Amino acid sequence: MKTEKVSELTTNRLSIYLRCLNELAASGAETVSSQAMADQFNLNSAQIRKDLAYFGEFGVRGVGYYVEDLSRHLRKILGLTERRRVAIVGLGNLGTALANYQGFDYDSFEIVALFDDDPAKIGRKTRSGLEIQSDQNIGEVIRSECIEIVIIAVPATAAERVLEEVTEAGVRAVLNFAPIHLNPRPGVKVNNVDLTILLESLSYFLANPSDEAVNVHHREFLRHDASANGAGG
Amino acid sequence: MKTEKVSELTTNRLSIYLRCLNELAASGAETVSSQAMADQFNLNSAQIRKDLAYFGEFGVRGVGYYVEDLSRHLRKILGLTERRRVAIVGLGNLGTALANYQGFDYDSFEIVALFDDDPAKIGRKTRSGLEIQSDQNIGEVIRSECIEIVIIAVPATAAERVLEEVTEAGVRAVLNFAPIHLNPRPGVKVNNVDLTILLESLSYFLANPSDEAVNVHHREFLRHDASANGAGG
Known part of the structure; x- marks a missing residue:
């Protein structure tokens, strides 16, 4: 661990x-x-x-x-000598931003497929020229396109299902932007980009600008005396 | 440290x-x-x-x-008893996605201002009803709106300047999505959301599925004998 x-x-x-x-x-x-x-x-x-x-x-x-x-x-x-094939699921604002993101290392990562469940979006092309496909074919396309990494940019309610489908199709690496903590099956790695945690860590910093201040501050919350040590389980 | x-x-x-x-x-x-x-x-x-x-x-x-x-x-x-006022700078796809993001805890974080430098975007409203302002007024608005946290979603080339401007106006907490590592002045915290690092850690995982495999694998790259220990500096 x-x-x-x-x-x-x-x-x-x-x-x-x-x-x-x-x-x-x-x-x-x-x-x-x-x-x-x-x-x-x-x-x-x-x-x-x-x-x-x-x-x-x-x-x-x-x-x-x-x-x-x-x-x-x-x-x-870092395993960057082979080019990794990437798919994005969910082409809302965030997924679209990711599809057009300029900061990727395109020698190492290639976005090869985009999926959405909205009929109005399917068939549209992003700025990069890639066409949005129906998410009904996810498994099939992942296999035929040898996709190794999937970026999940769907709403929280759909994220678990998408993870299920893509890991079923053999994907072992997932970058999750949905505001929900996903628990993958063994052998699958999910990097969660959790905006709430990132904001809360900033909030913590604003409330406690220095580590010393932190400790002093937190001791104010001590409610139990030493005899409570080891409890709380 | x-x-x-x-x-x-x-x-x-x-x-x-x-x-x-x-x-x-x-x-x-x-x-x-x-x-x-x-x-x-x-x-x-x-x-x-x-x-x-x-x-x-x-x-x-x-x-x-x-x-x-x-x-x-x-x-x-976590300092979540006061509501933190947040601004987003850069209303491209990513900034727009963040402005409409459903996963925030709105009791703790309130997005109160949006800035862009594109005249075509200034004056437009997002889905949440907030109007995009010219980034020429950033400092002024940050002060008058008591903004504590700024989310940077501009291109890499503009990120340093935005950080400079908002910290000059008193902001001490920044969430940076631009694909560039920002070095803030002392007393300012920047959380970098670096998509490249997140993807590279997935790539590393794909290349080295288990820690044990990792160690074995990496030792193959050993090029110097033990006498080189302590060099490299």
Whole structure:
């Protein structure tokens, strides 16, 4: 359990390092030290060294990292050497925004199918030229198009059913934007983008600007004395 | 650094507990044990007890937690007792989707202003009846409307400038959807919703379905022998 969480945070940092390396490569840099990378991108140099060491010792003493080399390794680690085929289910505003999103790495992710259940939308094309299909054919299309990742952008009430259908068709990776926590079957990973949690963490920050203030503040809510320790179960 | 991250994960879990408690309250439950809550919502009971103990001992031996009571406490901890005023900058598909998003807790967050720089959009109303304003007045409106949270949904090239403007006007909490990592000034919190990172973590999962497989797999990339340990910086 714990290992998995560490690993998720670590791979998220690898994603960030990869983006930094891409910028460095674009600016013509051939090598970079963890310190220079930390300074330029506001990261932690010790953390960079630790993360990269975990996946093998890529650094060279006195040189640092070879930018292209390390970038290629990170892409391998993150599974970005094969292009992943992606479908979006639900072409409301959010799904449409995602279908037209400019921030994806299109070498690694290719949006190949769009599904909706609204007859008025089926057959329409998005800005990218892709046609919206009826969600009645989801399973079939997922199989024939070898889709590996599904982005769920349907209302909360429909999300569970969509997850069911796409995992039934063999999808093992899902990005869920519906405001509902989905519990996938074993072997399937769902990344939930939960806007409520993100907003509540901002609200928490506004209520408790510093960690110290947090602790002081929260102790005010203590209602039970020490004898209650260990209760609450 | 570490403390802050733990605290972020913890507050995210508090958000989840709060949602579970709301469901329990809606179904008429008056008390719940950490075990029952864990079972019903697929959580970890020891983690629940630990998280809640950190913020004070809310549990009562032999009873568990009082649902309404704990819910009220969590809302206090998360700063949800005051309604936060929110603005969205950038009314493209994504911004429009967010403006019409049904998943927000409208008791805690109120979207009170929408900004765009496109003359064709200014003056238009969203489904919620709110009018899109020119982003030239951002600072002024933020001050007069007492806006505390800003959601940035502009293209990457404009995001830094928007962050600058809204923090200049006193905003300390930002949810950033632009595909660029923003570095806020001290005292300002930016939650980045980075779709690339979320997709890359799915890609990593597809390439490395289990943690054990991960470790084996990654060791294949080892290129340096043990003498390289500690280099790379």
